[in-house]
Amino acid sequence: MELLGIHHVSAMTKHAQQNVDFYTELLGMRLVKKTVNQDDPSMYHLFYGDEVGNPGTELTFFEMTQIGQNHDGNNSISTTSLRVPNNEALQYWEKRLTEAGVEHEGIVEQFGRKVLPFRDFENQRLTLVSDENNQGVLAGSPWEKSKANPKHGIIGLGPIHLTVPNLDRTEPILTKLLSFSRSGTYTHHQTEKEVVVFETGEGGTGAELHVHERPDVLAERLGRGGVHHVAFRVKDEEEMHQWIDRLNKAKIGNSGFVDRFYFKSVYFREPNGILFELATDGPGFTTDEGEATLGESLALPPFLEEKREQIERQLSSIEY
Template sequence: MPFRTSGLHHVTAIAGDPRRNADFYLRTLGLRLVKTTVNFDDPGTYHLYYGDESGAPGTLLTFFPWRDAPRGRVGTGQATMTSFSVPEHSLGWWKRHLEDMGVSTGRVVNRDDEDVLLFRDPDGLQLALVAHPRGDPRNPWDTPSVPAEHAIRGLHSVTLSVNREDATAGMLTEGLGLEFAREEHNRFRFIAGEGGPGATVDVLVTPDAPRGLVAAGTVHHVAWRAPDEKTQTAWREELMERGVGVTSIMDRQYFRSIYFREPGGTLLEIATDRPGFTVDEPLLELGRALKLPPWLEPDRQRIEAMLPELDLPSENNPVSA
């Protein structure tokens, strides 16, 4: 297997009301809205990208928020947990903060020598904060609501739920270049490189669980990193030679993407690290204005009329703060 991902690129989920979604991820979790655009396949809805200051690969959770979207069903064939990395000893602060914001949390538990706090977003998406004992060197986005010493550093890991692990494990190791790290009961951990925050996926085997239904409150797909388009093109050819049904390379403006399903049913993506989110607006202004790809610009007036206005905190754009 000549191609090995260096870790997670982003996770994309489905939400309901976009204003409620933005309020939660900006004010409650303290992330930055780094791009306000639309679903290129359904431009009547937003595509909102949350991450660190620049939207670096590995920090991103993105949403398609449909106001009337039905509630999804968590189950096999999908990513059932998205975890963020926070500093060690921060979970007590986070538990108090979330509860002050009206978010119910579970108790802090220890798993694989990491402390974990579980909670859900307003649409029911299952989330976790993980304090990695060896730390996370990534710089956080500092906001008044979530100070830097406690702030989210980026994605920590995702959990894929499957009925059986063997074929999924084969795709992760042979298709993405991950390595099997360990097994604990019905949970199998795989890592990219040396593992750690942003480079981990857990496969949870639940043979009797129902099939998941992707709608509001569930993950749509999980994206893994490729350094550039040349690597992505060769990677796509190798996957096709292995008999994997892969899409053509798609232009997502801020990266290039290919999509395929792992045998357990979860939709996966390989996304390039470049060109990044400053390709169409300056760093300090990320997320402020609605950005459309060139092929949708002629319909801007109609698209803007369909989208509700978002209430962004001033600190999302330091220039205007």
């Protein structure tokens, strides 16, 4: 069994409308699914991605209107990367972010790639990463109706950064349980600390975890602008059950099989407390909506459909 790469990342926001404005208007991502948190239908769950929300392109947000600000720190998913086609695209984005007044660090190099670190309106840590020399997992397809220039558009998730106090606790989970392999190290441009890179599947930009070992910082306090979990791609439901068997045999506490309608999942925490999810590539977001109208109306899985009226009353309207 082999994980195919990053599936999605789920983060926290306090303001669904501002979130939609930032990620669709400025970043030009497509809102491919407007739905609710299936465990708490009183809150939105918004999915952004490429033109159809292919696995490996999905950045999602839970709206929690009473949530406090995230306090960055250890035991965390500390940065989410977003892939763009090439180095030229980074120059486009540097200019676009500057003109929009978005805080960024300029174009720097990270593990042999050009990257552009920046933050969103809630201080979410993001990095645009060039796919110019990518030899691994293929990216998604740019959205032709993007508010940003599709030529330079965001085409998927790149390396996900973890910050942990003790790499020795996390590494065996990645390598022995999940079959990631070490592919190198680099020195972080800000902290000057070593970052260890792990990859899975075909490797490359869409299949890496960058792990920062930082015993010198306090634990994160999760809030808006923070990341709830990262999910890794599993081929299909049959293989998902094999992964659950592997987790159980290793005595790793987990959620068991969870049907999210758009994909099937299992959740568990690695020893430093970071929440991981394994998620199948299918059936996908066109299961209940046509490709042309993805994200335009509130989509609910069948088991919540009978509560639609009640759920819609609890949600604010979103314009886009």
